[in-house]
Amino acid sequence: MSDPLRIALAGLGTVGTGVIRLIETNRDMIAARAGRPIEIVAVTARERSKDRGVDLSRYAWVDDMQAMAARADVDVVVELVGGSDGPALTLARSALDAGKGLVTANKAMVAHHGLELAELAAIKKSPFAFEAAVAGGIPVVKGLREGTAANALNRIYGILNGTCNYVLSEMERTGADFDEMLQAAQEKGYAEADPAFDIEGVDAAHKLAILAAIGFGTRIDFDAVQTEGITQVRASDIAQADALGYVVRLVGIATLEDHGEGPRLLQRVRPCLVPFRHPLAAVTGPTNAVVAEGDFSGRLLFQGAGAGDKPTASAVVADLIEIARGQSGAPFSVPVTALQSCAAADPGDRIGRDYLRFTVADRPGVLAEITAAMRDAGVSIESMIQRSRDHDGGEVQVAMVTHEGPERCVTEALSLLEGSPSLTAAPLVMPILKD
Amino acid sequence: MSDPLRIALAGLGTVGTGVIRLIETNRDMIAARAGRPIEIVAVTARERSKDRGVDLSRYAWVDDMQAMAARADVDVVVELVGGSDGPALTLARSALDAGKGLVTANKAMVAHHGLELAELAAIKKSPFAFEAAVAGGIPVVKGLREGTAANALNRIYGILNGTCNYVLSEMERTGADFDEMLQAAQEKGYAEADPAFDIEGVDAAHKLAILAAIGFGTRIDFDAVQTEGITQVRASDIAQADALGYVVRLVGIATLEDHGEGPRLLQRVRPCLVPFRHPLAAVTGPTNAVVAEGDFSGRLLFQGAGAGDKPTASAVVADLIEIARGQSGAPFSVPVTALQSCAAADPGDRIGRDYLRFTVADRPGVLAEITAAMRDAGVSIESMIQRSRDHDGGEVQVAMVTHEGPERCVTEALSLLEGSPSLTAAPLVMPILKD
Numbered sequence: 001m002s003d004p005l006r007i008a009l010a011g012l013g014t015v016g017t018g019v020i021r022l023i024e025t026n027r028d029m030i031a032a033r034a035g036r037p038i039e040i041v042a043v044t045a046r047e048r049s050k051d052r053g054v055d056l057s058r059y060a061w062v063d064d065m066q067a068m069a070a071r072a073d074v075d076v077v078v079e080l081v082g083g084s085d086g087p088a089l090t091l092a093r094s095a096l097d098a099g100k101g102l103v104t105a106n107k108a109m110v111a112h113h114g115l116e117l118a119e120l121a122a123i124k125k126s127p128f129a130f131e132a133a134v135a136g137g138i139p140v141v142k143g144l145r146e147g148t149a150a151n152a153l154n155r156i157y158g159i160l161n162g163t164c165n166y167v168l169s170e171m172e173r174t175g176a177d178f179d180e181m182l183q184a185a186q187e188k189g190y191a192e193a194d195p196a197f198d199i200e201g202v203d204a205a206h207k208l209a210i211l212a213a214i215g216f217g218t219r220i221d222f223d224a225v226q227t228e229g230i231t232q233v234r235a236s237d238i239a240q241a242d243a244l245g246y247v248v249r250l251v252g253i254a255t256l257e258d259h260g261e262g263p264r265l266l267q268r269v270r271p272c273l274v275p276f277r278h279p280l281a282a283v284t285g286p287t288n289a290v291v292a293e294g295d296f297s298g299r300l301l302f303q304g305a306g307a308g309d310k311p312t313a314s315a316v317v318a319d320l321i322e323i324a325r326g327q328s329g330a331p332f333s334v335p336v337t338a339l340q341s342c343a344a345a346d347p348g349d350r351i352g353r354d355y356l357r358f359t360v361a362d363r364p365g366v367l368a369e370i371t372a373a374m375r376d377a378g379v380s381i382e383s384m385i386q387r388s389r390d391h392d393g394g395e396v397q398v399a400m401v402t403h404e405g406p407e408r409c410v411t412e413a414l415s416l417l418e419g420s421p422s423l424t425a426a427p428l429v430m431p432i433l434k435d
Numbered sequence: 436m437s438d439p440l441r442i443a444l445a446g447l448g449t450v451g452t453g454v455i456r457l458i459e460t461n462r463d464m465i466a467a468r469a470g471r472p473i474e475i476v477a478v479t480a481r482e483r484s485k486d487r488g489v490d491l492s493r494y495a496w497v498d499d500m501q502a503m504a505a506r507a508d509v510d511v512v513v514e515l516v517g518g519s520d521g522p523a524l525t526l527a528r529s530a531l532d533a534g535k536g537l538v539t540a541n542k543a544m545v546a547h548h549g550l551e552l553a554e555l556a557a558i559k560k561s562p563f564a565f566e567a568a569v570a571g572g573i574p575v576v577k578g579l580r581e582g583t584a585a586n587a588l589n590r591i592y593g594i595l596n597g598t599c600n601y602v603l604s605e606m607e608r609t610g611a612d613f614d615e616m617l618q619a620a621q622e623k624g625y626a627e628a629d630p631a632f633d634i635e636g637v638d639a640a641h642k643l644a645i646l647a648a649i650g651f652g653t654r655i656d657f658d659a660v661q662t663e664g665i666t667q668v669r670a671s672d673i674a675q676a677d678a679l680g681y682v683v684r685l686v687g688i689a690t691l692e693d694h695g696e697g698p699r700l701l702q703r704v705r706p707c708l709v710p711f712r713h714p715l716a717a718v719t720g721p722t723n724a725v726v727a728e729g730d731f732s733g734r735l736l737f738q739g740a741g742a743g744d745k746p747t748a749s750a751v752v753a754d755l756i757e758i759a760r761g762q763s764g765a766p767f768s769v770p771v772t773a774l775q776s777c778a779a780a781d782p783g784d785r786i787g788r789d790y791l792r793f794t795v796a797d798r799p800g801v802l803a804e805i806t807a808a809m810r811d812a813g814v815s816i817e818s819m820i821q822r823s824r825d826h827d828g829g830e831v832q833v834a835m836v837t838h839e840g841p842e843r844c845v846t847e848a849l850s851l852l853e854g855s856p857s858l859t860a861a862p863l864v865m866p867i868l869k870d
Contacts, residue, residue, distance in 0.1 A: 022731050026587055032769045105740045137732040139582025147574025149468045150752035279738060282717035296457050297572040297749035303714060303736035312731035317585035327762040334467045338682055
C-alpha cells in the first residue's frame with residue numbers, strides 16, 4: 001500500500017466532525033478503495049476547548065487556520081469553515097498557493113470564487129473538488145463530470161434545498177400555511193433559526209450556478225441566477241395546483257437557450273408547478289434531487305439527502321478517495337481556461353406555461369380588468385378559477401394557467417396591472433415545469 | 436490537445452451504431468471534456484453490407500473480429516457483440532491480452548467472466564470498464580465506484596429490467612393481466628420477441644451480480660443470484676397490493692448478512708411489494724432505478740433509461756472519456772485481488788414480511804388448512820383477504836401479509852401445504868421491501 005493521503009481539516013462543526021467520524025469508522029474500507037490510507041494529520045476550528053464528541057487528540061491542533069496550508073505534512077486541505085469570503089476563502093487560496101489539494105463543502109465560496117480557485121488549482125496542478133457543495137451526499141458533481149460527459153445537456157434542474165422542499169411538501173401534506181410549516185421545519189432541525197438564506201432561494205442558487213457551469217461548460221455566473229424564494233406560496237396555491245394535477249416545488253433550473261443571438265444561459269430558482277407524473281413530484285421532505293437531460297442519456301435523476309453531517313461527509317470523503325486514487329480531473333469537467341463566457345438569457349424569451357395567482361378585492365369588474373390586461377399583453381388563458389378565501393372577508397383569489405407563450409407577455413400583463421387598486425397583494429407567478 | 440484515443444468497435448447493432456452517432460454528433464464536446472479526441476478507427480460486425488444508417492466509410496472495416504485486437508492503431512476495443520461467451524469473450528480476452536483497453540455493454544459476459552477479465556486487465560494495467568452493462572444510461576457503476584466509495588453499503592437494490600417494469604406498471608395502470616401487457620410491451624418495442632431472458636429475471640440478475648461485486652467488494656458470483664421472474668404475478672395480486680398500500684416491482688436486491696457465521700451475501704431478483712412512499716414505487720414504464728444505502732450517505736437513488744441505443748451509447752462513451760482522461764480505476768472499485776469471496780447467505784435467515792397468495796378450491800375447510808400450516812410453521816399473519824376471482828368458477832384467492840419473521844418459516848408453511856388438493860395452483864410469495 002502506498003503512502004497515506006494526509007489531510008488537514010479546517011472547521012469542526014457538524015460536517016467537520018462527520019468527516020472525522022467517517023474516516024475513522026470506515027478506515028480500512030476507504031484505504032482499500034482509495035489504494036492508500038487517508039489520514040487526518042491536523043485540525044483547526046475557532047474554539048479548541050469545545051466538546052465535539054470526537055477524539056481530536058490524535059491530530060495536531062493548529063491555532064492559526066492559515067498556517068495549515070503551509071504544513072509540509074499535509075497533502076490536502078479540507079475547508080469546512082463556511083462563508084463565501086473571509087477565513088474560508090483565505091484558507092482556500094493559501095492552500096492552493098502552497099500546492100495543496102483543496103476539498104470543500106462550501107457552496108457559497110465555490111459559487112462566488114470557484115473560477116478563481118479552479119484557475120489557481122490548474123496553475124499548481126493541484127486537485128480542487130467540491131462534491132459536497134451541491135446536494136449533500138448525492139454524487140451529482142461526479143454524475144455530471146463523468147456520468148453525462150458524453151452528452152450535450154438540454155436542461156439541468158432539481159430540488160436543491162431541503163428546507164424549502166420540506167416546507168412545501170409538508171404544506172401539501174397538511175394543508176397548513178407557510179409560516180406554520182416553516183416553524184415545524186425549524187423544530188425538526190430542517191430549517192435554521194434564521195432561515196432567509198434557504199427560503200429566499202439563495203442556497204439553491206449557489207448550487208444551481210455550480211451545476212450549470214459543470215453541465216454546460218460555462219464560466220460560473222452566480223450573479224446571473226434569478227432567484228425567488230417560497231415565502232409567497234400559500235396553502236391555497238398548493239391546493240389549486242393539486243386540483244390542476246401539479247405539486248409545488250422550489251426548482252433550480254438552468255438551460256442554454258438560443259433565440260438567434262447565440263447561446264444564452266438561463267439560470268433560475270423559483271417555485272414551480274411540477275406535474276404529478278414527473279419524478280420530482282415524488283420528492284418529499286428534506287430530500288434533494290437533480291435531473292440532467294442529455295441528448296443521448298435522456299433524463300437522469302440523482303436523488304438523496306441534500307444536507308446533514310453524514311451525507312455531506314460522505315461526499316467530502318468521496319472527493320478525498322478520488323484524489324488519493326489520482327483520478328481528480330478538471331473541477332468543472334473541462335479545463336477552466338476552456339469554460340465559455342455565456343451571457344444571461346432574457347427570461348422574457350422563455351416559451352412556457354405559467355400559473356398566476358391574483359389576490360383581489362371582491363367587487364364587480366375586477367376579473368374583467370385582469371382578463372383585459374392579459375388580452376392586451378397577448379397572454380392566452382387556458383383555465384381560470386376564482387374563489388373566496390375562507391374567513392378572509394372581502395378577499396378573493398383568482399388563479400389561472402396560461403397557454404404556452406413567451407414569458408414577456410405575462411410580465412407585460414402584470415405591469416399593466418401594477419398599481420391597480422383591484423389587486424390587494426402582489427400577484428404570484430409560478431412557471432409550469434415542462435415534462 | 437494530446438493524441439486521440441483510438442477505438443475499435445465490434446458489433447454494429449443498435450448500440451454500436453448509437454456509439455458511432457454519439458461520437459460523431461458530440462465530437463468537439465467530447466474532445467474538450469476528455470482532454471483529447473476520441474476517434475473510431477476500425478469497425479467490425481457479422482455482415483458488412485447491411486445498411487445501418489451510419490456512414491462507415493471513414494473507418495477501417497475488419498472482417499476478422501479477433502484481428503481487431505492486434506491492430507497497432509487501436510488503444511481501446513469496444514465490445515458490443517453480446518453473449519456471455521463465444522466471439523464476445525474471445526474478443527475481450529484477446530483485446531486485453533494485446534494490452535488494449537476494453538469497454539463493454541455486455542452484462543452477461545461481465546456477470547460470468549468479469550473477474551477473469553478484470554484479472555487480465557490488472558496484469559496488463561489496461562483499463563476495463565462496463566458502465567453500459569448495468570442500467571443503460573444511468574451512471575450507477577461510477578456512482579458506486581466513486582460516489583459512495585466512502586460508505587459501507589447496507590443494501591443495493593433496484594429496478595434493473597425495463598421490460599418487467601413496463602409490464603408491471605402497465606398491469607397496475609390498466610388492470611390487465613400479464614399476458615396482455617407483455618404483448619403490449621412487445622408491440623411497443625419494450626420486450627423482445629423471445630422475452631424469457633427479461634421476464635424470467637435473468638437480465639436483472641446479471642446486473643445485480645455486477646452491482647453487488649462493486650458495492651460490497653466481493654468476487655462477482657452470478658450463480659448465487661436467486662432469480663424469479665414476473666410471469667406468476669396476476670392482475671389480482673397487483674390490485675391486492677394496491678389495497679394494502681403497495682405496488683409490485685421486480686426488484687434485484689443484494690445485502691450482506693451476518694447471522695453469526697461471518698458475512699454472507701444475499702442476492703435475489705424477485706417481484707416485491709414496494710410501499711407507495713418508497714421512491715421505487717414512482718418508477719414506472721421502461722425506466723430503471725438503483726438505490727444504494729450507505730452508512731453515511733443514506734439512501735441514494737439513481738434513475739433513468741435502462742436500455743435503448745442512445746442511453747447505452749452515452750454510458751459506453753462515458754467510459755471512453757474516463758479512459759481518455761487517464762482516470763479509469765479498478766473495475767470493481769477495489770483491485771481484483773482484494774475482492775473477497777463471500778459465501779451465499781441462506782435466504783431462510785432473512786427476517787422480513789411477505790405477501791402470500793394462494794389459489795384454492797372453493798370449499799369449506801381450505802382456509803383452516805392454510806392457517807393451520809402457517810401456525811405450525813410459526814408464521815404470524817398480519818392480515819388476510821379471501822375473494823373469488825370473477826368469472827372463474829370455483830376458484831378463490833386467499834392473499835395474506837405476514838408479520839415480520841424468518842423467511843424459513845414461510846418456506847416451511849408452503850412445504851406443509853405442498854401437494855394439498857385444496858391448492859389449485861402454486862402459491863406466490865412476494866417479499867415486502869423494507870422502507
